[in-house]
Amino acid sequence: MSVDLTGQVAVVTGASGGLGEHFARILARSGAAVAVTARRVERIEALAAELRAEGARVLALPLDVAEAETIAPALDRITEELGPIGILVNNAGVGGEGLALDISIEAFDQTFAVNVRGMFFAAREAARRMIAAGVEGRILNIASIASHTVLPGLSAYCGSKAAVAMLTRSMAREWARKGLAVNALCPGYIETGINDFWWPTEGGQKQLKGFPRRRLMDATDLDAAFLMLVGPAASAITGSVITIDDGQSLPGGG
Numbered sequence: 001m002s003v004d005l006t007g008q009v010a011v012v013t014g015a016s017g018g019l020g021e022h023f024a025r026i027l028a029r030s031g032a033a034v035a036v037t038a039r040r041v042e043r044i045e046a047l048a049a050e051l052r053a054e055g056a057r058v059l060a061l062p063l064d065v066a067e068a069e070t071i072a073p074a075l076d077r078i079t080e081e082l083g084p085i086g087i088l089v090n091n092a093g094v095g096g097e098g099l100a101l102d103i104s105i106e107a108f109d110q111t112f113a114v115n116v117r118g119m120f121f122a123a124r125e126a127a128r129r130m131i132a133a134g135v136e137g138r139i140l141n142i143a144s145i146a147s148h149t150v151l152p153g154l155s156a157y158c159g160s161k162a163a164v165a166m167l168t169r170s171m172a173r174e175w176a177r178k179g180l181a182v183n184a185l186c187p188g189y190i191e192t193g194i195n196d197f198w199w200p201t202e203g204g205q206k207q208l209k210g211f212p213r214r215r216l217m218d219a220t221d222l223d224a225a226f227l228m229l230v231g232p233a234a235s236a237i238t239g240s241v242i243t244i245d246d247g248q249s250l251p252g253g254g
């Protein structure tokens with residue numbers, strides 16, 4: 001599937017690795033100007049250099065979404081450098097590992113500060129600018145099968161991703177007549193920095209063999225849904241929480 005995003009300005013949070021890096025590549029190769037943001041500056045600068053060499057307009061900008069007050073100035077800088085923002089991919093996320101009996105207050109707070117608070121204020125600040133510019137905006141929040149499925153040992157993560165799904169629907173309702181499409185994508189397990197420690201372990205292998213198709217997904221499995229939700233096809237799709245998980249959250253899986 002290909003979608004022409006020429007003339008669009010897109011922002012990706014957490015673009016320094018894993019899915020965010022993948023989404024930034026798709027957006028740039030679809031013609032959008034892209035702001036790649038994250039905390040690890042050398043990684044977003046390397047990605048920006050790679051995509052500029054392919055002819056894309058790319059801005060690498062450090063952004064820690066847990067520092068919510070830094071989001072608005074970052075979006076202003078992106079608007080100045082690239083133009084009015086039309087697409088926000090709210091991708092930054094942390095794993096929030098830890099049994100409910102053990103997780104520290106700090107780890108719980110960081111999980112919600114990034115996955116929920118950072119996501120919410122990035123969406124709010126992007127929406128304000130899209131509405132002011134009269135742009136038909138697209139906000140795509142990267143949720144998870146954890147939004148609707150209990151993943152053992154990940155209660156803080158599951159709670160945060162359930163919040164992402166509900167905030168997506170709430171924001172979509174509030175901004176429905178403002179020209180914005182706000183949706184969430186719920187991927188199944190894909191090997192990235194968030195979970196790569198787990199799959200080689202005995203527990204990881206056991207979990208993998210329990211999936212209906214006995215495999216992890218690949219980031220490219222998300223491409224068609226991703227392009228649908230950031231592109232013109234989403235004009236009548238808002239408040240949708242779409243699961244793309246290779247069947248991993250079906251009963252008897254996981």
Ligand SMILES: NC(=O)c1ccc[n+]([C@@H]2O[C@H](COP(=O)([O-])OP(=O)(O)OC[C@H]3O[C@@H](n4cnc5c(N)ncnc54)[C@H](OP(=O)(O)O)[C@@H]3O)[C@@H](O)[C@H]2O)c1
Nearest residue numbers: 014016018019038039040064065092093189190192193194
């Ligand atoms: N992989 C999966 O199986 C899977 C499945 C469902 C959903 N997801 C979701 O997909 C998203 C991307 O995760 P991933 O799998 O690509 O994991 P990853 O490789 O660990 O990437 C996470 C990204 O989030 C960024 N990040 C973390 N804390 C941040 C902060 N405070 N401010 C800004 N950026 C921050 C990281 O960048 P820096 O460290 O450089 O800031 C990194 O680029 C997450 O929301 C995750 O929950 C992943």
